[in-house]
Amino acid sequence: MPVKLTIDGQEVEVEAGSTILQTADYMGIEIPRFCYHERLAIAGNCRMCLVEVEKSPKPVASCAMPVAEGMVVKTDTPMVKKAREGVLEFLLINHPLDCPICDQGGECDLQDETVAYGRGKSRFEENKRAVEDKDFGPNVKGTMTRCIHCTRCIRFITDVAGVPELGATGRGEHMEVGTYVEKALSSELSGNIVDLCPVGALTSRPYAFTARSWELKKTESVDVLDALGSAIRVDTRSNQVMRILPAINDDINEEWLGDKSRNSYDGLLRQRLDRPYVRNKKGKLEAASWGDALKAVAAKLTKAGGSKIAAIAGDLADAEAMVALKDLFTALGSANIDCRQDGAKIGGPRGSYIFNSGIAGIEEADALLLIGTNPRVEAPVLNARIRKRYLKGGFKVGAVGPAANLTYKHENFGDEAKILEAIASGKHDFAKVLKDAKRPMLIIGQGAVARADGDVILGLARKIAEATGMVTDGWNGFNMLHQAAARVGGLDLGFVPGKGGHDVAGILDGAEKGEIEVVYLLGADEIDMNRLGKAFVIYQGHHGDAGAHRADVVLPGAAYTEKGGTYVNTEGRVQVTRLAVFPPGEAKEDWKILRALAEVAGHAPGYDTIEQVRARLAQVNPVFGRLDELSPAAWEAFGAEGKVSGDAFAATIANYYMTDPISRASTTMAECTAAFVNTAAERTGTHG
Amino acid sequence: MTLHPEDQPWQPKSFAFTEANLAQAHKIIKRYPEGRQQSAVMPILDIVQRQEGWVSLAAMNLVGEMLDMAPMRVYEVATFYTMFHLKPVGKVHVQVCTNVPCQLRGSDDVVHACKKELGIGIGETTADGKFSLAEVECLGACVNAPVIWIGDDFYEDLDAGSTVKMIEAFKRGETPKAGSQTGRQTSAPAGGPTTLKDAGPTTLKGDA
Numbered sequence: 097m098p099v100k101l102t103i104d105g106q107e108v109e110v111e112a113g114s115t116i117l118q119t120a121d122y123m124g125i126e127i128p129r130f131c132y133h134e135r136l137a138i139a140g141n142c143r144m145c146l147v148e149v150e151k152s153p154k155p156v157a158s159c160a161m162p163v164a165e166g167m168v169v170k171t172d173t174p175m176v177k178k179a180r181e182g183v184l185e186f187l188l189i190n191h192p193l194d195c196p197i198c199d200q201g202g203e204c205d206l207q208d209e210t211v212a213y214g215r216g217k218s219r220f221e222e223n224k225r226a227v228e229d230k231d232f233g234p235n236v237k238g239t240m241t242r243c244i245h246c247t248r249c250i251r252f253i254t255d256v257a258g259v260p261e262l263g264a265t266g267r268g269e270h271m272e273v274g275t276y277v278e279k280a281l282s283s284e285l286s287g288n289i290v291d292l293c294p295v296g297a298l299t300s301r302p303y304a305f306t307a308r309s310w311e312l313k314k315t316e317s318v319d320v321l322d323a324l325g326s327a328i329r330v331d332t333r334s335n336q337v338m339r340i341l342p343a344i345n346d347d348i349n350e351e352w353l354g355d356k357s358r359n360s361y362d363g364l365l366r367q368r369l370d371r372p373y374v375r376n377k378k379g380k381l382e383a384a385s386w387g388d389a390l391k392a393v394a395a396k397l398t399k400a401g402g403s404k405i406a407a408i409a410g411d412l413a414d415a416e417a418m419v420a421l422k423d424l425f426t427a428l429g430s431a432n433i434d435c436r437q438d439g440a441k442i443g444g445p446r447g448s449y450i451f452n453s454g455i456a457g458i459e460e461a462d463a464l465l466l467i468g469t470n471p472r473v474e475a476p477v478l479n480a481r482i483r484k485r486y487l488k489g490g491f492k493v494g495a496v497g498p499a500a501n502l503t504y505k506h507e508n509f510g511d512e513a514k515i516l517e518a519i520a521s522g523k524h525d526f527a528k529v530l531k532d533a534k535r536p537m538l539i540i541g542q543g544a545v546a547r548a549d550g551d552v553i554l555g556l557a558r559k560i561a562e563a564t565g566m567v568t569d570g571w572n573g574f575n576m577l578h579q580a581a582a583r584v585g586g587l588d589l590g591f592v593p594g595k596g597g598h599d600v601a602g603i604l605d606g607a608e609k610g611e612i613e614v615v616y617l618l619g620a621d622e623i624d625m626n627r628l629g630k631a632f633v634i635y636q637g638h639h640g641d642a643g644a645h646r647a648d649v650v651l652p653g654a655a656y657t658e659k660g661g662t663y664v665n666t667e668g669r670v671q672v673t674r675l676a677v678f679p680p681g682e683a684k685e686d687w688k689i690l691r692a693l694a695e696v697a698g699h700a701p702g703y704d705t706i707e708q709v710r711a712r713l714a715q716v717n718p719v720f721g722r723l724d725e726l727s728p729a730a731w732e733a734f735g736a737e738g739k740v741s742g743d744a745f746a747a748t749i750a751n752y753y754m755t756d757p758i759s760r761a762s763t764t765m766a767e768c769t770a771a772f773v774n775t776a777a778e779r780t781g782t783h784g
Numbered sequence: 785m786t787l788h789p790e791d792q793p794w795q796p797k798s799f800a801f802t803e804a805n806l807a808q809a810h811k812i813i814k815r816y817p818e819g820r821q822q823s824a825v826m827p828i829l830d831i832v833q834r835q836e837g838w839v840s841l842a843a844m845n846l847v848g849e850m851l852d853m854a855p856m857r858v859y860e861v862a863t864f865y866t867m868f869h870l871k872p873v874g875k876v877h878v879q880v881c882t883n884v885p886c887q888l889r890g891s892d893d894v895v896h897a898c899k900k901e902l903g904i905g906i907g908e909t910t911a912d913g914k915f916s917l918a919e920v921e922c923l924g925a926c927v928n929a930p931v932i933w934i935g936d937d938f939y940e941d942l943d944a945g946s947t948v949k950m951i952e953a954f955k956r957g958e959t960p961k962a963g964s965q966t967g968r969q970t971s972a973p974a975g976g977p978t979t980l981k982d983a984g985p986t987t988l989k990g991d992a
Contacts, residue, residue, distance in 0.1 A: 260856050262856065277859075
């Protein structure tokens with residue numbers, strides 16, 4: 097029911113239940129605030145948002161005041177200004193004047209509001225209080241003397257992240273925000289409290305004292321360290337990434353970002369491949385010119401040719417590079433290409449390998465079955481979305497897979513694949529829960545399909561989806577959660593074995609036996625390099641990880657912050673990263689390397705510019721032509737019939753903080769690993 | 785630098801309720817509807833304090849587990865209320881009010897007497913662990929100022945002499961009579977009644 101009210105003389109009609117502050121935001125009237133945040137619960141404790149409401153004798157905290165019919169609100173009267181000045185003066189009583197050495201300086205709400213409402217001089221002559229700094233772990237630096245007790249961090253960690261480790265102890269002047277017992281915040285989303293903190297109490301530890309916000313060039317881009325494709329902002333100075341922050345994308349990450357995606361940027365500086373290398377006769381990698389390296393690779397590829405060459409695309413490969421590599425291998429007559437390093441048995445119709453409901457669709461679901469997945473480590477931001485839905489109530493979650501603390505209540509039915517058969521046939525209790533739900537949903541992880549009977553399990557998941565009414569008009573609750581940013585794009589453009597071609601397992605077998613003589617790794621580091629046998633290995637990528645160590649020729653490529661690359665996220669949403677810095681040294685954008693190589697090999701493709709490559713992508717699969725859109729996939733038969741093995745679903749990610757060459761090269765992630773993963777055995781569950 | 789609770793040497797490794805206290809705790813939990821057990825946190829922390837004499841970290845963790853609430857939420861409650869002791873205190877915890885009404889009525893003398901008699905300062909505990917001394921804010925018994933609060937009792941209308949006498953009694957292991965130490969009845973006027981002096985029921989005009 098709409099309510100009519102007046103703010104600053106303008107009449108407005110809003111839904112009942114809105115607050116004055118929300119209404120003012122909607123009208124474009126600015127009201128200062130510290131504790132209010134649109135994605136957190138309302139606390140109403142900073143008092144900065146005071147406004148005058150007619151007939152109310154005292155100023156009113158607009159963030160916590162619901163609108164009422166006929167209300168007359170004034171936000172710019174002398175009384176309001178005086179009230180806000182009073183609040184700010186109190187806040188500044190104990191706030192240190194250390195802006196020149198504070199990392200928040202320049203992007204600090206308190207600084208900004210002080211400019212607007214601060215008095216020129218403090219009337220407070222006593223000593224300021226001092227609070228001991230807290231150690232929140234490798235991601236968050238706490239300078240708690242600066243804290244103004246807005247409790248945004250507490251509300252985020254408790255409600256959104258679901259790891260209630262932060263709180264306010266003591267009271268009055270002795271109130272302190274912290275963990276009471278000293279411990280690092282064990283949430284994968286802990287970095288977000290840095291963004292939420294309106295002052296410099298919580299700042300980023302890796303970013304500490306490295307740059308000032310006004311020196312940074314800001315580039316909006318897309319994260320590729322998990323398969324969500326979260327919106328990010330890459331902040332750079334000269335040619336270096338100084339920090340990565342989340343950007344807003346309500347369909348994917350709202351405004352959150354996982355700690356790995358946020359803080360592994362220092363890995364972009366380490367272990368980089370900055371020039372081509374060719375292994376010499378002594379077996380040592382030796383720096384080479386681009387020309388020599390490409391000639392060496394082209395010679396090997398054309399000489400072996402056909403079924404004796406193979407290509408594997410890694411988890412961070414962009415679609416442009418993959419299509420160029422695919423075209424080259426097609427020209428060379430090889431069908432041995434694969435983008436599924438983990439051997440996942442996927443790649444049928446599009447509806448079988450994307451997150452059909454969309455990430456935002458989680459909020460519409462009313463029952464959820466997790467199959468072989470731990471979303472908390474596979475995609476922490478998505479897990480926060482599931483928790484958000486869970487907190488609204490009326491949402492049953494069941495899981496088949498390894499037991500884990502997911503931050504919301506769920507029932508774990510065990511980790512045996514056989515349970516799926518029972519659910520599919522309706523014998524299991526949870527089948528009824530799904531059937532009774534209006535919008536049931538399942539999320540199947542890579543742990544369920546990256547196994548020998550993966551296609552049977554995929555078939556079972558399809559049966560469950562069909563038997564419980566997950567696929568209806570306007571709703572498709574069959575969702576696959578990927579871990580690799582490149583995977584859906586690779587499948588969309590058909591980077592899978594062609595007719596008579598081998599998949600990753602087949603390529604490794606072939607290389608071991610000597611049947612495959614040349615293996616081209618496009619950023620592929622997660623395969624067992626020992627199984628490549630005597631094959632001639634070309635590694636194209638940006639980090640000196642497992643692949644580069646094994647390689648005979650190294651071709652330096654660009655990381656995701658250094659190129660405009662197309663990535664398709666787990667929902668099937670096509671997004672493009674933007675160039676924020678240039679690749680180091682002689683490294684080049686990946687599709688250009690492959691374009692040059694194809695020419696040297698005598699198979700020049702029909703594209704010379706990035707636009708032409710993207711046109712080629714759209715030609716291969718029209719979805720690439722629809723940027724940032726969800727294209728509903730048709731529901732077709734997929735998966736296989738057969739018996740599932742007795743093997744339990746295994747956890748696919750042992751260490752959230754190190755899953756790819758970038759995060760493995762990051763010292764911040766190494767610190768996180770030491771702080772959270774290697775002590776996991778000692779830790780006890782704290783979630784109630 | 786203050787020690788974090790988990791590093792404090794006086795924190796016990798574990799805590800367990802006595803059988804009677806556990807039964808009492810469960811009785812309290814049952815007062816609240818399903819899913820609202822957290823409401824029992826304060827009475828249960830009180831049981832802890834009666835058993836341990838103070839509230840240890842191990843006990844708070846156990847209470848959190850019992851009530852299905854995050855330990856942090858228990859810490860928040862326990863640290864908010866000054867009546868929960870987060871450090872061991874003496875068996876007889878002497879809490880002297882020094883707010884304005886008590887001070888006007890001579891609480892400075894009372895504090896001094898306590899310090900002298902116990903041989904400890906504010907916030908300290910005697911070597912035998914029997915007594916500890918604390919200065920507290922208004923106890924709400926200003927009409928009988930100055931006031932000392934020990935255990936579940938208030939000792940009122942104190943001066944240096946009666947304070948010493950009271951502490952001596954505690955030292956002997958007795959529990960002196962609570963309430964006014966000058967012998968007046970609760971908060972009745974100090975020198976006896978000043979009005980309604982006639983004994984017996986009064987008849988109001990027009991009652992007949």
